[in-house]
Amino acid sequence: xxxxxxxxxFGSYFVIEHLGAGGMASVYRARRLPDNYQVALKILPLHxxxxxxxxxxxxxxxxxxxxxxxxxxxxxxxxxxxxxxPYLVMQYADGDTLEKRLESGxxxxxxxxxxxxxxxxxxxxxxxxxxxxxxxKPGNIxxxxxxxxxxxxxxxxxxxxxxxxxxxxxxxxxxxxYASPEQCRGEELxxxxxxxxxxxxxxxxxxxxxxxxxxTPLAIIHQHISEPVPNxxxxxxxxxxxxxxxxxxxxxxxxxxxxxxxxxxxxAVRHALRELLGTQPLAENAPPIGPDPVFDKPPxxxxxxxxxxxxxxxxxAPQPPAPASQSSxxxxxxxxxxxxxxxxxxxxxxxxxxxVAAMLAxxxxxxxxxxxx
Ligand SMILES: Nc1ncnc2c1ncn2[C@@H]1O[C@H](COP(=O)(O)OP(=O)(O)OP(=O)(O)O)[C@@H](O)[C@H]1O
Ligand SMILES: [Mg+2]
Numbered sequence: 174x175x176x177x178x179x180x181x182x183f184g185s186y187f188v189i190e191h192l193g194a195g196g197m198a199s200v201y202r203a204r205r206l207p208d209n210y211q212v213a214l215k216i217l218p219l220h221x222x223x224x225x226x227x228x229x230x231x232x233x234x235x236x237x238x239x240x241x242x243x244x245x246x247x248x249x250x251x252x253x254x255x256x257x258x259p260y261l262v263m264q265y266a267d268g269d270t271l272e273k274r275l276e277s278g279x280x281x282x283x284x285x286x287x288x289x290x291x292x293x294x295x296x297x298x299x300x301x302x303x304x305x306x307x308x309x310k311p312g313n314i315x316x317x318x319x320x321x322x323x324x325x326x327x328x329x330x331x332x333x334x335x336x337x338x339x340x341x342x343x344x345x346x347x348x349x350x351y352a353s354p355e356q357c358r359g360e361e362l363x364x365x366x367x368x369x370x371x372x373x374x375x376x377x378x379x380x381x382x383x384x385x386x387x388x389t390p391l392a393i394i395h396q397h398i399s400e401p402v403p404n405x406x407x408x409x410x411x412x413x414x415x416x417x418x419x420x421x422x423x424x425x426x427x428x429x430x431x432x433x434x435x436x437x438x439x440x441a442v443r444h445a446l447r448e449l450l451g452t453q454p455l456a457e458n459a460p461p462i463g464p465d466p467v468f469d470k471p472p473x474x475x476x477x478x479x480x481x482x483x484x485x486x487x488x489x490a491p492q493p494p495a496p497a498s499q500s501s502x503x504x505x506x507x508x509x510x511x512x513x514x515x516x517x518x519x520x521x522x523x524x525x526x527x528x529v530a531a532m533l534a535x536x537x538x539x540x541x542x543x544x545x546x
Contacts, residue, residue, distance in 0.1 A: 178216070182206065184255040186214055186262065195312065195326075196348065197221055202265060212250060215261040222258050231259045237304060238327040245295035247315060247325040266323055268316030271374070275311055279381035279409060282449045288314070289375060289442055291322040293435035296371065299327060300364040300434070307362060309370035310351040311377065349390040349397075350383050354426050357394040365428035368435055372423030375442065379416065380408035384424060398426070415445035 178188045178201060186203040192213060193200050198221075203214040222228050235252040242248070251262035271288065274280065280288070292314060299306060306313075306327055313326045349357070353369035356362060376384045384403050385396035402424045406412050419441045425431050432438035443450070 183214065183216070184253065184260070186212065188214065203262075205262075211265045213263045213265045215263065217259045219258055228254075228259050234327070235259075235261050241299055241302065241304065241327060243295050243298040245291040245322055245324055246298065246327070247323040263325065264323075266315035266325075267318040268320060270316070271311035271314035271322070271378075274316075275377060275381065280378045282379070282412075282446045285375070285378045286439075286443050286446060286450065288322050288378065289371075289439045290436075292324055292371065292374075293439035295322075295324040296364075296367055296435040300367070305362050305364055306367045306370075307356075308348060308351075309367050309374060310348060311374060314374070349393040350386065352394070352397060353428070354398045355428060357397050363428055364434075365431045368431045368438060369424060369428070371435055371438065372420060372431075375423065375438075376402075376405060376420055379412060380405050382408055384420075411449070413445055413448060416442070419445050 176191060179190060181188055183201075183203070185206045187206055189202045189204060191199065192202055198215045198217050201214045201216070203212050204210065205212055217228070217231055232252060232254070235249065239249045239252065247266060248264045249261060250264060253260060292309075296306065296309070304327060306324070308326055309324075313324065315323045315325055317323055351370040351373045353362070353366040356366050356369075373384060376382075385393050385400060387393045387396060402417075402421050404417060405420055406414070406417065419438070422441070423431060423438050432441065
């Protein structure tokens with residue numbers, strides 16, 4: 174099917190090129206008719222669409238994902254069914270996938286922190302709405318033309334059960350590397366499963382290698398379930414020791430031991446890498462640096478003016494008018510006005526003293542006149 178659709182119209186979309194194929198669907202770049210808006214079209218092939226359960230779940234998951242609106246979640250524009258094939262219409266992402274970026278090795282720590290923060294925000298947003306991604310991996314993290322991360326394929330990439338994945342060529346092999354231990358055992362998933370997968374992505378972004386790898390999906394699954402987390406410093410000795418603790422917590426075998434939210438994990442990573450971040454330039458799209466809600470230590474590695482003391486701020490702030498008091502009906506007078514209003518009082522005192530002095534002088538003059546006579 175990959176090339177047969179190119180140059181044809183599929184529903185209200187004109188198919189331009191084949192972008193790639195994942196575990197279950199093929200993705201095309203297309204233009205919406207009639208406004209020519211560029212989109213990515215994900216089509217479930219006929220042989221999978223023949224499975225009624227799968228088709229219905231594909232559309233149901235799409236409906237759920239369509240409600241997610243977040244700056245770092247790839248927007249789902251439309252979904253439907255055409256010629257018996259269910260399809261999704263997504264925003265077209267101009268940039269590479271994270272998978273592609275990782276082909277050239279580990280990423281600068283500033284990029285790691287930035288990408289992690291963006292994806293963590295997207296995940297927390299979905300988790301808060303009861304949606305679990307189930308397939309967090311670098312292939313599902315795309316970038317737009319400004320380098321901003323976009324999390325794709327919410328809930329839809331893992332519709333088939335593990336057995337079907339194992340039989341789909343290359344399907345489970347790619348994904349097993351990011352699967353949580355409970356996912357490997359086929360258990361019910363919670364948001365903690367996505368946090369584990371994000372921990373694997375973090376390990377890979379920092380070291381350029383997977384924490385658990387092997388020749389077969391079963392070998393990888395076995396490691397997720399029972400092998401301890403390898404030391405990332407073996408691959409990248411310049412990393413601080415603190416990061417090993419963060420990875421150990423993110424990749425804990427028991428879901429209850431992992432970070433409670435993706436953002437808590439992202440903050441812990443930023444804290445662990447704070448010294449390296451101070452020595453490396455921040456990525457262009459780095460999130461704004463602000464007070465750290467987890468560790469309460471705002472970083473000051475950037476050159477900003479020292480904070481204005483509270484006292485000064487209070488003095489500079491415009492003063493609210495004094496509340497009218499019940500016991501003093503007179504209007505409040507500003508200190509400047511008070512000087513002016515005090516002037517007549519001072520003059521009255523002056524006249525009084527002059528009068529007393531004149532009277533004294535007159536008395537002294539009378540006495541002197543009487544003596545001299
Ligand atoms: N919205 C998009 N914009 C641009 N390219 C995309 C988009 N969605 C997918 N692609 C491209 O199509 C390829 C296949 O995507 P697809 O989601 O089918 O596979 P996958 O992510 O590798 O596996 P999975 O089926 O587990 O999600 C991706 O690797 C990516 O290069
Ligand atoms: Mg995908």
